[in-house]
Amino acid sequence: MITENNIPIDIINITEQMDISKLSKLELLEKCKELGITKSGSKNKLQLIELIGKNKVIEEIPRNTPITPITPITDADTKTFNVIDLFCGCGGMSKGLTDAGLNVIAGIDIWDKAVESYNKNYHHKAYCADLTELPPEKFNELYNMEGKEVDILVGGPPCQSFSIAGKRDKNDPRNALFIEYVKYLDYFKPKAFIMENVIGLLSKKTANGENVIDIIMEQLNQNYNCIINKLYASDFEVPQNRRRTIIIGIRKDLHILPKEPEPIIKSVQDRIAVKSILIPKEDVDKKYYLSEKALAGIENKKGVNKEKGYGFGAQMLDFDKPSYTIPARYWKDGYDALVKYNEKEIRRLTITELKRIQSFPDNYIIEGSNKDIIMQIGNAVACKFAYYLGKYIIDTLTPLTLLTP
Structure with missing residues (x-):
């Protein structure tokens, strides 16, 4: 008889795998406790499922009995995308993204009070720094001690400077923050980015009459498939008619074209009062x-x-x-x-x-x-708005994890 791991092929382990693959990590840890499985706290979701599978009773199923397919466990179930939050402020964007299931590994902001607030609310740290004095190489050396891959970059660099300077004034310090954002993109090469700004960004012009948004997109489109969105936070369960420009980019080599995030609240009448x-x-x-x-x-x-x-x-x-x-x-x-x-x-x-x-x-x-x-x-990004942007990014990047061997 053909065997696998010394178990006859006719004997199939149906140890609730079709159910436990859908459990959260916290629920899996509880299941381990029920089964008396020790040393499970440091395991990821896939390892926990394997541990539980080894400790459950094997039940014999007669030959030729139809088996309900087990839901495949993919990287999407076990991987958490790592995020850096530039211009993080007191942490509105980070709060929403964390609640959505993303792993924010660091924030950076120049205002010490905002950084102090941020660090009161998270286990990871925000760093008080001027991005013009903290290039990505230095950040990676000083703060990314575990060498974590950066999957997503978020932030809202102030772009007011372009109305005064213009794209040819590369050395003008007023342009520096947007340029630093691009440097972080170029260095970490994240799979995706979210750039948030005021709605007025779309109508701004430089002293030379150039459209600021054209200058920005010329830089971002080099390595990313981008979409510009004009979104109301009130369409995403925020009790505020806060309209924002949200630029979302997906790295070109991933061959994913981002789409506009779908409003959660479809009718103006249903917005939260x-x-x-x-x-x-x-x-x-x-x-x-x-x-x-x-x-x-x-x-x-x-x-x-x-x-x-x-x-x-x-x-x-x-x-x-x-x-x-x-x-x-x-x-x-x-x-x-x-x-x-x-x-x-x-x-x-x-x-x-x-x-x-x-x-x-x-x-x-x-x-x-x-x-x-x-x-x-x-100054903050509304947390619930950021939550739905995080869910959108996870859904957009999920096809990548399904293709990962």
């Missing part, structure tokens, strides 16, 4: 309410703007719709998004509400003064 994240009125500290002087100022400005045909400066939230975009400048007066109960009771959003609007959990730690905290929140 800001009322769902507001603190009960009776629990809001009085310090958030506008003074009589501020209220009078809003009314006066409203009248002047109406005469001149300008828009109304202070924006009152519609409780049944997502919030307006929360910018980093919100700390100044909060007029970008105010809660109005009546003409005499108008207030700014609290720190907790601002975090929720950006889909940070309430227990996410953000360090610094009120100004520092609000600036970090306003």
